[in-house]
Every structure is written in structure tokens, then in C-alpha cells.
Amino acid sequence: MKKIFNSLLIFMLFGTVLSCTKNYGLQVPDGTTDGNHPADTIDLVLDTAMSKIDRTQFTAARAFPGMVGLEEPRLKAYKVTLDLDYVQVKSSDLRISVAPGGFFSTGMYAPAGELIMIEVPADTYGLQVQVGAQDDNLTGKAPLQRAPIIYTRIQLFPGKNYVRNLFGGTIWIIPSKPLGRKVDLLFTGSVKSPDFILGETTDAEWKEMISKTTVPWFELRSRRMIFTLPTNKLARYPIESPTQLMTAWDQEILHSYWEWYGLSETTTDVRNRNPSLPWRIVHDIQPSVGAQHSGYPVVATANENYFKQAVTLNLVVGSNWGTYHEIGHNMQMGSTWSWSELGEVSNNLFSLKITNRAGYKHSNLYRAMPAAIAFASTDNAAKTKAFSAATGDARMGMFIQIFEKYGYGFMTYLCTQARLARFGANNEQDKKDFFYERLSEYTQKDMEPFLTQWGLYVSSVSKTKISAKYPLLTEQVWLYDPSK
Numbered sequence: 001m002k003k004i005f006n007s008l009l010i011f012m013l014f015g016t017v018l019s020c021t022k023n024y025g026l027q028v029p030d031g032t033t034d035g036n037h038p039a040d041t042i043d044l045v046l047d048t049a050m051s052k053i054d055r056t057q058f059t060a061a062r063a064f065p066g067m068v069g070l071e072e073p074r075l076k077a078y079k080v081t082l083d084l085d086y087v088q089v090k091s092s093d094l095r096i097s098v099a100p101g102g103f104f105s106t107g108m109y110a111p112a113g114e115l116i117m118i119e120v121p122a123d124t125y126g127l128q129v130q131v132g133a134q135d136d137n138l139t140g141k142a143p144l145q146r147a148p149i150i151y152t153r154i155q156l157f158p159g160k161n162y163v164r165n166l167f168g169g170t171i172w173i174i175p176s177k178p179l180g181r182k183v184d185l186l187f188t189g190s191v192k193s194p195d196f197i198l199g200e201t202t203d204a205e206w207k208e209m210i211s212k213t214t215v216p217w218f219e220l221r222s223r224r225m226i227f228t229l230p231t232n233k234l235a236r237y238p239i240e241s242p243t244q245l246m247t248a249w250d251q252e253i254l255h256s257y258w259e260w261y262g263l264s265e266t267t268t269d270v271r272n273r274n275p276s277l278p279w280r281i282v283h284d285i286q287p288s289v290g291a292q293h294s295g296y297p298v299v300a301t302a303n304e305n306y307f308k309q310a311v312t313l314n315l316v317v318g319s320n321w322g323t324y325h326e327i328g329h330n331m332q333m334g335s336t337w338s339w340s341e342l343g344e345v346s347n348n349l350f351s352l353k354i355t356n357r358a359g360y361k362h363s364n365l366y367r368a369m370p371a372a373i374a375f376a377s378t379d380n381a382a383k384t385k386a387f388s389a390a391t392g393d394a395r396m397g398m399f400i401q402i403f404e405k406y407g408y409g410f411m412t413y414l415c416t417q418a419r420l421a422r423f424g425a426n427n428e429q430d431k432k433d434f435f436y437e438r439l440s441e442y443t444q445k446d447m448e449p450f451l452t453q454w455g456l457y458v459s460s461v462s463k464t465k466i467s468a469k470y471p472l473l474t475e476q477v478w479l480y481d482p483s484k
Contacts, residue, residue, distance in 0.1 A: 048162055050189050054113040057147070057166035061112035064146040064285045065134065065169055066216025066230070068111040072191045077119070079186055080106045084179040089275040094263070095419050098330035100277040101296045103130070104173045105226060107197075108190040109215045112168035118161045119186035126176035127156040127183075132169030133217070133228040136288035136299055145286040170217055170228055191215055194231065196242040198222040198250065203241050210234060220310075221278070222246040224253040228282040228297075233307045241313070248316040253279060256354045257331060260408070262416035271419045279327055281310065292322055294329035294347075318355040318362055321348070336418035337438070339431040341388050345395045349411065352400065356408055361482070364393075365400055369483040372397020376453050376478035385455035398454050404482035406443050414438045433462040440466045445473045453478040 061067060082104050091099040110116050110131045118129060132151030139148040150167040153174070171190060194209035195201070195218055210218070213231065220227040220242060239245055254274075258265075263274035280297035283306060287293055292300040300306040300322070309320045328347030332338045338346045348364075355362040371394040378385065387395065402410055417438050425431045432451075436458045440447045446466050448458055450473055458466075 048115065048117070048160075050115050050117065052115065054164060054166055056113070058112060060147050061167045065132070065150065065167060066232075068109065068168060068191055068216065069214030072111070072214045074111070074114070074189055074191060075108075076188050077186045078108070078188070078190070078192075079184055080108065081182055081184050082106070082173055083182050084175050085181055086178050086276050087270075087273065088178055088277075089270060089273055093270045093273075094261075094275075095333050095335050095424065096330065097332050097334060098294065098296050100275045100279055102175050102178075102277060103280060103297070104175070105195065105219055105221060106171045106173055106185070106187070107193050107195050107219075108171040108187050109193040109217065110163075110165050110168050110171055110190055113164065113166050114168070114189055115162055115164045116171070116190050117186075117188040118156060118163065119188075120156050120158050120161060121183060121185075122158045124158060124179070124183055126179070128153055128174040128176075129156055129161070129163055130172045130174055131163055131165040132167060133172065133282045133297070134169070134284040134299075135282075135297075136284060136286075138286060138288060141286070141288070146284075170219065193218055195219040195221060196246065198243065198246040201242075203243050206242055220246055222250040224258075224278050225249040226278045226280045227310050228280070229307060229310060230283060230302055233304065234311075236304065237308050237311055239311050245311060245313050245316070248313060252316060252354055253327075256350055256357055257327065260350070260353050260411055261331065262412040262419075272416065279330075281323060283307065283310075292326055294326040296330070298323070298326045298330070300326075317358045318351070318360075321351055321364070324348075324351045324354065333415060333418050335424040336421060337414060337425070337431050337435045339428045339435075341395065344392050345399070348396060349399055349403075352403060353408055353411070356403070364396075366483045368393040368397045368400060369481050372400065373479065373481055375455075376401075380453055380455065383452065383457065385453075387455035389455065400482060401477060401480050402439065405477055405480055410439065410442050413442050429459055432456055433459050437462055437466055440470050443473075444470055446470045447473050449473045450477050 058067070084104070086102070088102060089099055091097060093099075116131070120127065130151060130153045134146075135151040137149055138144060138146070141148070147167065150165075151169060152163060152165040154161075154163055170193060171187075173185070193215055194206070194213040196206040198221060210231070216231055218229060218231050220229065225246070258274035263272055265274055265276075267273050282297040282299050283302035284299050285302045287299040287301055292298070292306065306322065309315055309323055325347055328350045331350070332342075332346050352362050352365065371391050375390045375394040376398070414435070418434070421434070425434060436447060436451055436456075448463060448466070451458065
């Protein structure tokens with residue numbers, strides 16, 4: 001039996017070999033040996049003539065993002081040093097929606113349709129180049145004010161790399177991870193962007209650059225904030241001192257965002273370490289969503305209103321609601337305590353902190369409190385009131401009462417405990433319970449009566465835990481009106 005089986009196996013294998021070598025009369029060229037194609041592409045010569053310009057999108061580029069003048073010097077082997085020794089703090093580390101990403105400004109700008117060469121050191125891998133700061137994809141949107149996709153992003157490798165963007169744009173470098181060292185890149189064909197860099201550029205130097213440039217976009221850069229803005233709007237809204245302006249932005253991000261959330265630049269605990277990378281605000285003629293949207297970068301409509309908000313010093317403290325609103329969305333802690341009804345509330349709390357730090361109350365506090373008192377003061381003995389029925393202003397009023405009565409430090413305590421919590425929330429009730437427990441711990445009182453008047457209800461498990469530790473709140477804090 002065994003001999004018969006082996007014989008059959010040999011016969012089957014022999015038949016398979018014959019079938020594989022059978023000629024079916026088909027002659028299919030493999031694309032490399034027909035005489036019309038090179039045997040390999042390793043020696044393929046690409047046209048990298050720097051003088052050749054692709055003008056096919058000039059009409060669209062003139063409309064947006066704009067053209068660089070012919071008289072603007074095209075640079076040759078211009079060295080840009082990037083410090084890629086940084087700590088990447090992820091949104092998951094901080095339990096926030098979006099953390100600042102690793103997009104590095106180069107101070108370079110690519111003219112529309114012109115070839116740019118970037119030379120990368122032999123030992124450097126994992127870099128990408130992005131040409132064009134406006135990276136919202138408008139495919140499917142109507143009507144269009146610009147082409148749907150106007151940015152280019154490609155991988156860089158050691159040696160010479162070439163990139164061309166038919167619309168031109170600001171040049172960023174995006175590393176896949178920190179490299180732990182500085183990297184020198186050489187740019188050819190690009191022009192110098194008239195950027196202001198806090199601590200490096202003087203006000204006089206920047207004004208001199210702006211007076212001579214034909215580059216349509218520039219950046220205002222500080223350690224914690226970068227704006228990418230249209231140059232032509234400076235004629236109507238000049239910046240007297242970019243040093244003072246960007247210092248103010250830098251301080252607000254540090255004190256009113258990172259520190260208020262309980263984050264530190266020196267701690268070794270990544271859960272409590274504030275990002276070393278800056279927020280980015282990019283202006284675009286047509287954001288993909290609304291007039292302004294969160295994310296990285298934050299995108300704002302390139303109009304006079306948002307430009308004025310970015311460059312006017314006295315608007316940085318208090319009146320710049322929109323910019324702080326979008327960064328606030330990035331900072332929301334929806335996995336721990338910011339339940340869905342706070343979607344357009346918890347992102348706005350930073351503006352309250354900014355004015356509090358400056359020694360006065362935000363104008364929106366005065367707007368919110370009448371609605372807040374009207375909602376919270378109505379009877380809720382039957383526990384039928386719903387927080388979701390309150391207006392956005394009224395919902396913010398609940399936080400105003402907490403901050404003004406018990407201190408703005410509650411936010412620091414709440415967010416720190418949220419980052420350190422062993423588990424995130426499984427559902428909306430978990431988030432409300434977490435908020436209730438932390439508020440009670442901070443005030444040293446069982447705050448259930450306060451939340452009940454606001455139409456928020458805690459679970460029996462949380463109630464049992466807190467009532468065993470703290471006395472029940474007796475003061476009618478929900479009637480407290482700090483606007484008076």
C-alpha cells in the first residue's frame with residue numbers, strides 16, 4: 001500500500017512540472033526585455049533642471065495662496081538647522097483631544113511651480129517635507145474658493161531630494177519621531193520667508209524683511225505658538241512690536257493652558273508634562289469646516305477679522321475668543337470628564353482663566369450669568385430638570401460659579417486627577433460621576449445639591465462614596481452671581 005501511494009505521489013508531481021512548462025502559445029512581454037524599456041530603473045535619469053517651471057496652475061496660484069515676485073532671490077544650498085531633539089507628548093498621554101504635532105518651520109517658501117532641492121545628511125531618515133501650510137482637503141466642497149488640494153507632502157531620504165508644488169507655499173519638515181540631535185538641511189530654489197522668531201529676530205530686522213519681501217506668507221513664531229499669515233494684510237494691520245505680541249501669546253499658552261491644566265515643563269512623568277512643541281494657527285481662504293476649526297494645525301479663515309485677532313496685542317488678553325476656543329477644543333478631556341453636553345463649553349473656559357489671570361472678568365461672564373441664574377434657580381425637587389436644556393451660556397455659568405466661588409484651581413485639580421486616573425470613562429454617567437467626585441474632593445463638601453439644581457444626577461455608587469467622606473452642601477451656590 002505504501003509503495004502504491006509513493007508511486008502516485010511521484011506521478012502527480014511529474015504532472016505538475018509538465019503543466020508548469022507547457023507552452024500555451026501566448027507571448028506576453030515582461031516590460032523590461034522588449035527593447036523599449038531599460039532593464040532596470042536604477043540608472044534612470046530624471047529631469048531635475050532647476051530652471052524649468054511648471055506654469056499650469058499659475059492662474060489658480062495667483063488667486064491663492066499668491067505668487068512670489070521674480071525679483072525675490074532664489075537660494076542655493078541655503079543651510080537650515082532644525083533642532084530635532086525634543087520630547088513628543090501624545091494626546092493619549094495627556095488624555096486630551098489633540099496635542100501639538102512635530103511640524104518644524106524652515107523659514108523657506110517654495111515659489112509656485114518651481115523645483116525645490118533639499119539635501120539631507122547621509123545618516124538622517126524619517127523626515128517628510130510639506131510644501132503648503134494650507135492642508136485642508138476641500139474635495140467635494142462647493143463652491144470652491146481655491147483648488148481642493150494645494151499642499152504636497154513627500155518622504156525625504158539622505159542625499160538630494162526634489163519637490164515641486166504647483167501652487168507654492170510655506171515649507172515645513174515633519175519628522176516621524178524625535179532624532180535626538182540637530183539636523184542641517186540644504187535648500188536650493190526656495191526663497192526666504194519673512195518670519196519673525198521670538199528671541200532671534202528683532203522688531204527692526206523683521207520690519208526690514210517685510211518692507212522688501214514679495215513672499216505672500218510669513219510666520220510669527222514663539223516657543224509655544226506659531227501663526228502662518230498672509231503678508232498683504234500687514235498693510236492694514238501693521239504689527240508694532242512682534243516681540244511683545246508673541247511674548248504675550250507665549251505666556252498665555254504657558255500659564256492659561258498648560259499650567260492651568262496642571263502640566264509642567266520639568267516633570268519626568270509624561271502624563272503631567274506639557275508639550276515642548278507649539279500650537280499652530282494657519283490662515284486659509286476656505287477652511288474645510290466652518291470659519292475656523294480645531295486640530296493640528298488650527299485653521300482660521302484668512303480674513304481681516306481673524307488676522308486682527310492674531311496680530312493685535314490688546315486682543316490677546318481676553319478678547320480673542322475664537323482662537324482660544326479652537327485650541328480649547330484640542331484640550332478637551334472627553335475620555336474622562338468632559339461629557340457631550342460640554343462640547344461647546346469646556347473649550348471656552350480658558351478665556352475665563354486668561355482674564356482672571358489679568359485681574360478682571362471676561363465680558364462673556366456678564367453675558368452668561370443671567371441665563372445661568374435663570375436656569376439654576378428653578379425648582380428641581382422632582383429631579384426632572386435636564387442640564388441639556390440649558391443654553392451654552394448657562395452651562396458655562398455653572399463653571400463660572402465654581403471658579404469664582406471655590407477658585408480657578410479646581411480646573412488644575414480636575415484635569416490632573418483625570419490624567420492620573422487608572423481608567424477612562426466608559427459612558428457619560430462615568431464622566432459626570434468623575435466630575436462630581438473631584439468637585440466634592442476639591443471643595444470638601446458633598447456637591448450633589450449643586451449639581452442637582454443644574455440638572456445633573458450622580459450614580460448611587462458615587463453618592464455613597466462621597467457622602468461617607470464629606471458633609472452635604474448647605475449653601476445655595478447655584479444662586480451665586482459673580483457678575484454683580
